[in-house]
Amino acid sequence: MARGDGARPAYDPAGHDTELRAALQDLRTGRWMAMRDLLERTTAWWQWTARTQVLAAAAAGTDVVRAWRAEEPESVPAAVMHARVAVERALRARRESHRRTHELWIEAWDASHTATRIAEPDPVPWVCLLALAQLDAGLSWEEHRVAAPEPTLPVGPWGLLAEAGKRDPCNREAHHRMLQFLYARGSSGRLAEAAGYAQWAAASAPPGSALHVLPLYVRVERYRRGAGQDAALDLHWVAEDATREAQEALDTWFARSGTAERSPLDLNHLAHALWGALRFREAARVFDVLGPYWTPLPWVHRTTDPGDPARALEVFLQARARCRAAADDDPGRRF
Known part of the structure; x- marks a missing residue:
């Protein structure tokens, strides 16, 4: 490719x-x-x-x-x-x-x-x-x-x-x-309700449904609300449940849906989640499908200035380069 x-x-x-x-x-x-x-x-x-x-x-x-x-x-x-x-x-x-x-x-x-x-x-x-x-x-x-x-x-x-x-x-x-x-x-309790809702919707959806990506959006929202307040949030991308959500979205949505049906926003959230979970080779597959397109969300929330899309693009490019480098080092990788 x-x-x-x-x-x-x-x-x-x-x-x-x-x-x-x-x-x-x-x-x-x-x-x-x-x-x-x-x-x-x-x-x-x-x-x-x-x-x-x-x-x-x-x-x-x-x-x-x-x-x-x-x-x-x-x-x-x-x-x-x-x-x-x-x-x-x-x-x-x-x-x-x-x-x-x-x-x-x-x-x-x-x-x-x-x-x-x-x-x-x-x-x-x-x-x-x-x-x-x-x-x-x-x-x-x-x-x-x-x-x-x-x-x-x-x-x-x-x-x-x-x-x-x-x-x-x-x-x-x-x-x-x-x-x-x-x-x-509003409150953090409501965010917990949103997380429960996203898990319920994903569990109810058939393979190939974009609803399997919903938990990744809630994870970004949780990070957005806590940014600058809790240094431990930097670790929540590699937590067991975060890694599991990213892998489930990859296996149940990405691997079982048609290219035309995948929205750029969902693809960006999945690439972001896999990159955050240090699943670089898997993320490289998603970046390849994105091709020449990107969305500022969720990358803006990994910058010091969420109002600056240029900084978000730099994070995106760094993440893509890191993931593709890992994929290129994999002798089993096929394009």
């Missing part, structure tokens, strides 16, 4: 999805037809979910989706993208403590509920509602304090998760939105 060791990787939300990249380029120039055509060709729910999420992030600062709906008011994909964009704007407003956060939240909730009726078989409107649940930190809404299917798990938007699951079992984004809901509730 030609690896291009000297090339600096790029951050590209489309990753290896060349069709999505072309639609994004068109969207950024104010045109929506390539987005519409791409979504009409997208039939697998996992790909539909991923593509609509990336497109919405790019469209949220524009009027492209509004222009699409004005031209094609009966379009179901346009209605779903309207909900997607509304949710993205509400979440950004909360992160920026914008004065219109509550107003945008209600608008997004209305758009998402409308989409559940218009696009009944689609999991994405339910994923949108799950994403908005994190804004309700006080659990004021009844749909956000439903009893869990297991007594060891906390109350939460389980009904919304179940609706997404009916339409797309083990929907990757739906479960990540549940994690974000649990993170938003």
Whole structure:
């Protein structure tokens, strides 16, 4: 395999999805037809979910989706993208403590509920509602304090998760939105709940499911919250449970999933976990699949300045070089 060791990787939300990249380029120039055509060709729910999420992030600062709906008011994909964009704007407003956060939240909730009726078989409107649940930190809404299917798990938007699951079992984004809901509730005890949830979801998922990577995200979140406070956290990447989580994600997800289905973010988390666990040869396999792409997360949390992606890229490059050197020294390595 030609690896291009000297090339600096790029951050590209489309990753290896060349069709999505072309639609994004068109969207950024104010045109929506390539987005519409791409979504009409997208039939697998996992790909539909991923593509609509990336497109919405790019469209949220524009009027492209509004222009699409004005031209094609009966379009179901346009209605779903309207909900997607509304949710993205509400979440950004909360992160920026914008004065219109509550107003945008209600608008997004209305758009998402409308989409559940218009696009009944689609999991994405339910994923949108799950994403908005994190804004309700006080659990004021009844749909956000439903009893869990297991007594060891906390109350939460389980009904919304179940609706997404009916339409797309083990929907990757739906479960990540549940994690974000649990993170938003604050304390270290809530982080323990998130860890329990991630383990439960992974244990319930079939081989090849991206849910087997969820525990790696919680481990990064635990490190992020403790960075600078507990020197022992530097050792938790090589702890027995950390090593086991990384190996299980490698064996149960990476080794049993198709290349197109692996998100760059999941691949980066797996490469990071294996590198942290000193499983350099295994990590080299993941770096090879990543090819020219990388994501700032989780690498930014291994730097002294999480706001500087350039430092995160240097950590990524150092980790990749270390892992590939170990792989190259292995006489049994085959590319």
